[in-house]
Amino acid sequence: MSRIEEFKKFIKRKKIFQPSPTIYESIAGFYEYGPFGIMIKNKLVNVMRSEFQKYQFWEVEFPLIMPPKVWEASGHLERFVDKITTCQKCNNIYRIDKLIEENYPDLKLLEMSDQGLKKFLEENEIICPKCKTRLTDVGDYNLMIEVGVAGRQAFLRPETATTTYLAFKDYYSLFRNQMPIKIYQFGKAYRNEITARQGLIRTREFEQFEGQIFILKEQEHPFEEFQHVKDIKLPFWSSDAQVHGKEPELYSLEETIDKKILQKEAFAYCFAVAYDLLARIELDLNKLRLRQHLPDERAHYAHDAWDLEVETEQFGWVEICGIHDRGDYDLGRHQKFSKTSLEVKNSKGEKEVPQILEIAFGVGRLMYCLIEQKFTIRDGKNLLLLPKEISPVQCAVFPLMNKDGLGDIAAKINRALVINGIASVLDLKGSIGKRYARMDEIGTPYCFTVDYQSKKDETVTIRDRDDTSQIRVPISDIPSIVRDKFLKSS
Amino acid sequence: MSRIEEFKKFIKRKKIFQPSPTIYESIAGFYEYGPFGIMIKNKLVNVMRSEFQKYQFWEVEFPLIMPPKVWEASGHLERFVDKITTCQKCNNIYRIDKLIEENYPDLKLLEMSDQGLKKFLEENEIICPKCKTRLTDVGDYNLMIEVGVAGRQAFLRPETATTTYLAFKDYYSLFRNQMPIKIYQFGKAYRNEITARQGLIRTREFEQFEGQIFILKEQEHPFEEFQHVKDIKLPFWSSDAQVHGKEPELYSLEETIDKKILQKEAFAYCFAVAYDLLARIELDLNKLRLRQHLPDERAHYAHDAWDLEVETEQFGWVEICGIHDRGDYDLGRHQKFSKTSLEVKNSKGEKEVPQILEIAFGVGRLMYCLIEQKFTIRDGKNLLLLPKEISPVQCAVFPLMNKDGLGDIAAKINRALVINGIASVLDLKGSIGKRYARMDEIGTPYCFTVDYQSKKDETVTIRDRDDTSQIRVPISDIPSIVRDKFLKSS
Numbered sequence: 001m002s003r004i005e006e007f008k009k010f011i012k013r014k015k016i017f018q019p020s021p022t023i024y025e026s027i028a029g030f031y032e033y034g035p036f037g038i039m040i041k042n043k044l045v046n047v048m049r050s051e052f053q054k055y056q057f058w059e060v061e062f063p064l065i066m067p068p069k070v071w072e073a074s075g076h077l078e079r080f081v082d083k084i085t086t087c088q089k090c091n092n093i094y095r096i097d098k099l100i101e102e103n104y105p106d107l108k109l110l111e112m113s114d115q116g117l118k119k120f121l122e123e124n125e126i127i128c129p130k131c132k133t134r135l136t137d138v139g140d141y142n143l144m145i146e147v148g149v150a151g152r153q154a155f156l157r158p159e160t161a162t163t164t165y166l167a168f169k170d171y172y173s174l175f176r177n178q179m180p181i182k183i184y185q186f187g188k189a190y191r192n193e194i195t196a197r198q199g200l201i202r203t204r205e206f207e208q209f210e211g212q213i214f215i216l217k218e219q220e221h222p223f224e225e226f227q228h229v230k231d232i233k234l235p236f237w238s239s240d241a242q243v244h245g246k247e248p249e250l251y252s253l254e255e256t257i258d259k260k261i262l263q264k265e266a267f268a269y270c271f272a273v274a275y276d277l278l279a280r281i282e283l284d285l286n287k288l289r290l291r292q293h294l295p296d297e298r299a300h301y302a303h304d305a306w307d308l309e310v311e312t313e314q315f316g317w318v319e320i321c322g323i324h325d326r327g328d329y330d331l332g333r334h335q336k337f338s339k340t341s342l343e344v345k346n347s348k349g350e351k352e353v354p355q356i357l358e359i360a361f362g363v364g365r366l367m368y369c370l371i372e373q374k375f376t377i378r379d380g381k382n383l384l385l386l387p388k389e390i391s392p393v394q395c396a397v398f399p400l401m402n403k404d405g406l407g408d409i410a411a412k413i414n415r416a417l418v419i420n421g422i423a424s425v426l427d428l429k430g431s432i433g434k435r436y437a438r439m440d441e442i443g444t445p446y447c448f449t450v451d452y453q454s455k456k457d458e459t460v461t462i463r464d465r466d467d468t469s470q471i472r473v474p475i476s477d478i479p480s481i482v483r484d485k486f487l488k489s490s
Numbered sequence: 491m492s493r494i495e496e497f498k499k500f501i502k503r504k505k506i507f508q509p510s511p512t513i514y515e516s517i518a519g520f521y522e523y524g525p526f527g528i529m530i531k532n533k534l535v536n537v538m539r540s541e542f543q544k545y546q547f548w549e550v551e552f553p554l555i556m557p558p559k560v561w562e563a564s565g566h567l568e569r570f571v572d573k574i575t576t577c578q579k580c581n582n583i584y585r586i587d588k589l590i591e592e593n594y595p596d597l598k599l600l601e602m603s604d605q606g607l608k609k610f611l612e613e614n615e616i617i618c619p620k621c622k623t624r625l626t627d628v629g630d631y632n633l634m635i636e637v638g639v640a641g642r643q644a645f646l647r648p649e650t651a652t653t654t655y656l657a658f659k660d661y662y663s664l665f666r667n668q669m670p671i672k673i674y675q676f677g678k679a680y681r682n683e684i685t686a687r688q689g690l691i692r693t694r695e696f697e698q699f700e701g702q703i704f705i706l707k708e709q710e711h712p713f714e715e716f717q718h719v720k721d722i723k724l725p726f727w728s729s730d731a732q733v734h735g736k737e738p739e740l741y742s743l744e745e746t747i748d749k750k751i752l753q754k755e756a757f758a759y760c761f762a763v764a765y766d767l768l769a770r771i772e773l774d775l776n777k778l779r780l781r782q783h784l785p786d787e788r789a790h791y792a793h794d795a796w797d798l799e800v801e802t803e804q805f806g807w808v809e810i811c812g813i814h815d816r817g818d819y820d821l822g823r824h825q826k827f828s829k830t831s832l833e834v835k836n837s838k839g840e841k842e843v844p845q846i847l848e849i850a851f852g853v854g855r856l857m858y859c860l861i862e863q864k865f866t867i868r869d870g871k872n873l874l875l876l877p878k879e880i881s882p883v884q885c886a887v888f889p890l891m892n893k894d895g896l897g898d899i900a901a902k903i904n905r906a907l908v909i910n911g912i913a914s915v916l917d918l919k920g921s922i923g924k925r926y927a928r929m930d931e932i933g934t935p936y937c938f939t940v941d942y943q944s945k946k947d948e949t950v951t952i953r954d955r956d957d958t959s960q961i962r963v964p965i966s967d968i969p970s971i972v973r974d975k976f977l978k979s980s
Contacts, residue, residue: 014664015657015660015664020552020553020556020653020656020657021552021556021557021560021653021656021657022656022657022660023656023657023659023824023828023830024557024559024560024563024656024827024828025557025559026557027555027557027639027640027642027644028640029640030553030555030556031553032550032551032552032553032653032657033550033551034550034657034660034661034664035548035549035550035661035664035673037551038549038550038551039549041551042539042549049532050911053908053911053913054908054909054911056908058525059525059528059529059532060522060523060524060525060528061522061523061527061528061531062510062511062522063510063520063521063522063695064554064678064695065517065520065680065694065695066510066511066514066520067511067514067515067516067517069514069515070511070514073514145637145638145639146637146638147635147636147637147646148635148636149517149635149682149694150517150518150519150682150686150694152517154517156637163510163511163522166510166511166512166513166514167505167510167511167512167513167522167524169513170505170512170524171524171525174504174505174524174525176919183525188554188678190555192639192640196640204639204640205553205554205555334513337514338513338514340513418543418544418546419544421540421543421544423543429666
C-alpha cells in the first residue's frame, strides 16, 4: 500500500478529523477533530500566536455573526458571488468556472456578462455531468450563510479580516496613536461552498488566522523592520513569470524589491512573517511556492496578491496563505458606510485613511499539509514526524510488565508529569514494541520505560522517537528532562 | 467614584470587551474582545485545558452547525423553548417567567399549560411594561438559531455538550474499550435569547468549556479516583436547605456522600475538578456557593443538577458552571434516533448505555467574575491583581529616559524576551510612575527599568506588581528570571 493510502487510513483510524456528525447524516464540509487531531491543531495555533507575537502583532476576537451593513460595506454582499448553472432536468448546481476550467483553461470568465456566459454554455454544448442534459441557465450564488437573530437578518462571517478592521480606531487609541499597528485574529468563518471537497481543504466551516498591518502610505517604503528580514529567500512565481511559462525562482526579499517583483518593503516584510512560521513548524520549503495572482484573478479589494502554496500528495498545490496588499479599500469603504472617520494623521499632519497589508492563513489547510508531509513509514510502521512542540502527546510511560510493582512506579511517574502540565499518557498493555509503535504513530517524542532495574536504582530508559535510541536516566530528573527537551525544541 | 464604577470605565477604556461592531448598529448579545481582553481569555482557557488534562480529560472539537436530527434527538427542538407573550399593541416580546418572577416568585410556570398561562395573565391583569397594554397572548419561542446551508435546514448549536456525545463510540474504540472516558470540548454556542442583558453574562454568542464523563453505572459508586479528592470542602446549598430557608453549608466531598447530599462518588468527584480550577485561578472561594436545582427547575435531561454560583458586585449571584448528572438520557436518545448502538459491556458482560456526568463552564462568565474580583484600587490607582499566569502581558521594559542609549538597551532586552516567547512590551513614553501605573492597570506582574547604572554594570531594576518592591538584577539573567517566576506561579 502506498504512503498516501496508509496516511488516509491513519487519519481515519486515529480519528484525527472526520466529517461530522458520524451517527447522523452530515452536511458536507463540516468536520470534527478527535483527541489527537485537536491537540495538534491547538499546538499549531499556539505556535502561530507565538510567531505573530514575535513580530509584535496583537490578538483580537470578534463575533462570528455580523449585521448586513458590515458585508455591504466590505463588498461581500455584492461581490462574494459564484456564477452557477442549474441543470433544468436534475436540479444539480455547478460552479461554471469549475465546470469548464479543464477544457477551457484560458477563458476569462470574470470578464463575461451573464448573457455572454449563457451564450458560451450553449455554443459549446456544455452538459450536466450527472444527467447529460445541456446546460443553459446562468445565475448568482452568494457564498455567505444567512442567519436570523433577534428577528433581524445577519450573516456568518466569510472571513475574519473584515471584522478585525471595524475596530481600527480603538486600536489606534489603545496604542496611543502609534502607527503602524499590527493585529491578528484567529477564528472560524463560513462559506456556503456549492461543492465542499477534498477533506479539510475546502470546507464550509473553517478557521482562519489572519494578520493585518494598518500602515500609513509613507511608512510602507522604506520600512525599518525590513532590515531584519531582507535576506530571507523564498521561491517567487510572479504573474509575469507565469504568463511567460517560467518556473518559480528563489529570491531574497531584498532582491524582490530590487527587481520590482514586490513594490514595498512593508509588503515584502509580510512574506518574512509567513516564512518564519513555516520554518518553525518544519514545513518542507522545497514544496512551497509563492504564486502571484494574475490581474484578472485578484479579489475586489486587492492591489497585489500572492498565494503561498504547498505541494501535497493528495490534492496537488494547495493555497495555505494569502498575502494581500489591500490598499485603503477596506477602511475607505467602512468610513463611507459607517459615516465614522477612520482617518489618522501622517507625519506632515495630513489626514489619510490607512493602508492594510494582510497575511491570511487557513488553519485547517496548514494542519493538513503539515501532517501529510510528516507522515512517514519506517520499517513498515507508521511514524508521525511532527515537530516536537506540535506532537499531540509529549511523552508516554510504560511498565515493562504490569506486575511486581512496575505498574505502580510507572503510574507515579506519569502522574508527576501530568501534574506538571505535561501531556503524558500511561500505557500498561501490549508488548513494549507495540506500545512504542502506538506512540510513534501519533508522533510522541519520548517514551519512558520502567523495568526491573528501575526498582534497584531508581532509573528508567528514555527512548527518542526520531532515532529510537535509548538511554537510562534517574526517575527524579524526568520532569526537568522533559521540560528542557521541549524548551530546546521551541 | 465607587470601585465598580471605576471598573466599568476600565473595561471600556482598555477595550477589554465591548458590544460589537462599534461603528455599525450592533445586534445585542454579541461581543468583541480587545487585545488585553483576548489575552486574558486565552490564558484562562489554557489554564482550564491544563486543569482538565490533569484529571485525564481529552479534548475534542465539533462543528458549530449541525442538522435538525441532532437537536430532535437531544430534545432541544422540542423543549429548548421559552414561553413568551407578545404585546398586541407595541409588538414587544417578553419571557413570561421574567415578566412575572418578581411579583409571583412561587408560581410554578413550568407546570402550567398555555391555556393556564393565558388565564393567569388575564386574571392578574399583567400589562406591557412599555405601553401598559394588557397582555393576553401566549406563545413559544425556540432559543435555537436556524441557518440554511447547502439548501438544507440546520441549527447553530445551543451547547457544546450534545455534539461531544455524538462520537462516544469513536472515543471508546480510540481508548481501547476502557471506561470511564473523560472528554471536554471548548467552543462557541448560540442562543437566541429574547433579551440579551448584563454584558458578558447573558449573550447570544458565548463560549462553553464542558467536560463529560462517560461512565458505567457500576463505576459511579464507589469511584476509585474519589479517594484523592474527598477532603475538598465547598459550600453546598441543597434544594432541601433552600426550601427550609437555610444558608449554604461547608462540607467536604466525603461528607456530602455520608449525608446523602450527593448520591455518587463519581458525581462528587466532578465538584473537585471544578474546585481545583477555581482555586488555581484564585477566585475568592468565600464568594462561591453550590446551589442545587429545585426539582421543578431541572433541565429535561438532568437526574441531579447544581449551579456553581459566584457573587458579583455588578450582577449579584451569577452561575459560572453547571454540574449535572445527565444519566443515560443523552446516549439513550441518540441511540434511538440514530439507530446506532451506543451500548458497551459492563464487568458482568451485560450491555448498557453509559451514564454521563457533566461539568459545564461558561467561559465569558468565568472571565467576567474573575476580573471583576481582581480589579483593585491602590493609592487611588487601578490595579488588576490577576494570577500571574492569566495576566495579559507578562512583563514590560522601560528606559528611565529615552536618550543616552537607554532606549536601545531597553529595546534589546524587550526583543530578547519576545523572541523567547514571553509577552513583553516596550514603553518609551511618559514618566516612570505613569508607565508603572499603565502596567498595573492591566495587571503586568513585572517591569524592568533601564537607568544610568545599567550602562555601568549591566543591571536593571525589576519591580513587582504586587508589593511594588524593586531589586537590581543582571540583564543577562532576565529571560531565565521571567521564566522561573512564571513556572513557579503555575
